[in-house]
Amino acid sequence: MPAESGSNRRPETGAFFQRDRTWHPPALTPGYKSSVLRSPQKALLSFDNTLSEIAGPVFGHAMLGELDADLIYNFAKPGESAIGERIIVHGRVLDERGVGVPGVLIEFWQANAGGRYRHKKDGYLAPLDPNFGGCGRTITGQDGGYAFRTVKPGPYPWPNGPNDWRPAHIHFSVFGHGFAQRLITQMYFEGDPLIWKCPIVRGIADKAAIEALTASLDTQATIPMDALAYKFDIVLRGRRSSVFENRLEGN
Numbered sequence: 001m002p003a004e005s006g007s008n009r010r011p012e013t014g015a016f017f018q019r020d021r022t023w024h025p026p027a028l029t030p031g032y033k034s035s036v037l038r039s040p041q042k043a044l045l046s047f048d049n050t051l052s053e054i055a056g057p058v059f060g061h062a063m064l065g066e067l068d069a070d071l072i073y074n075f076a077k078p079g080e081s082a083i084g085e086r087i088i089v090h091g092r093v094l095d096e097r098g099v100g101v102p103g104v105l106i107e108f109w110q111a112n113a114g115g116r117y118r119h120k121k122d123g124y125l126a127p128l129d130p131n132f133g134g135c136g137r138t139i140t141g142q143d144g145g146y147a148f149r150t151v152k153p154g155p156y157p158w159p160n161g162p163n164d165w166r167p168a169h170i171h172f173s174v175f176g177h178g179f180a181q182r183l184i185t186q187m188y189f190e191g192d193p194l195i196w197k198c199p200i201v202r203g204i205a206d207k208a209a210i211e212a213l214t215a216s217l218d219t220q221a222t223i224p225m226d227a228l229a230y231k232f233d234i235v236l237r238g239r240r241s242s243v244f245e246n247r248l249e250g251n
């Protein structure tokens with residue numbers, strides 16, 4: 001949808017692909033310890049959406065700050081920059097037919113290059129980077145495309161099993177055209193051996209679904225002597241839907 005016009009995107013005319021629920025990890029995955037307490041113990045109830053959930057907001061590029069899509073500089077002191085491997089992350093937000101979805105607000109947050117979040121509850125011994133905040137946002141263009149610049153996040157240990165490490169990852173929130181349309185997922189990096197050892201990732205039974213959450217190194221988009229590039233498409237629904245943490249049961 002062109003955010004400027006406020007009109008809706010082109011009508012859905014293709015076949016509707018029912019979501020394959022076996023694609024999504026079960027809510028109860030005992031290897032991922034906190035899922036034991038978090039998973040529903042009773043049958044789910046379904047409520048209709050209220051008007052405030054369906055209506056608005058409309059995001060426009062005017063609401064974005066100049067450095068919102070540049071985590072290397074958006075928290076840095078003047079003349080300084082974040083420490084780490086400089087990368088560009090780019091891709092498209094696609095519907096079930098592979099058509100780009102414009103006007104989608106994408107927010108992203110991540111640990112710094114040492115694997116430490118700027119959060120009071122993160123006590124990992126890796127140091128904070130005074131020039132790295134770790135979050136940003138952008139809005140998809142007419143073709144559903146987006147891009148931002150950051151440093152590659154480090155892996156970090158987490159209190160699950162005795163020695164569990166999260167692979168390097170970036171968290172994504174994708175905000176559609178109603179307050180009930182927020183989807184959340186994580187992006188991993190091609191070639192990271194920790195992906196296949198992570199209990200959260202292993203909650204996803206389908207290897208292809210995990211691979212779809214793994215950004216590929218994109219040498220075409222690399223900036224020589226400056227930044228590597230990774231390509232990550234987000235598919236909102238259908239057979240090739242990305243796995244979303246907050247929609248484990250399907251829509």
Ligand SMILES: [Fe+2]
Pocket residue numbers: 111166169171
């Ligand atoms: Fe994380």
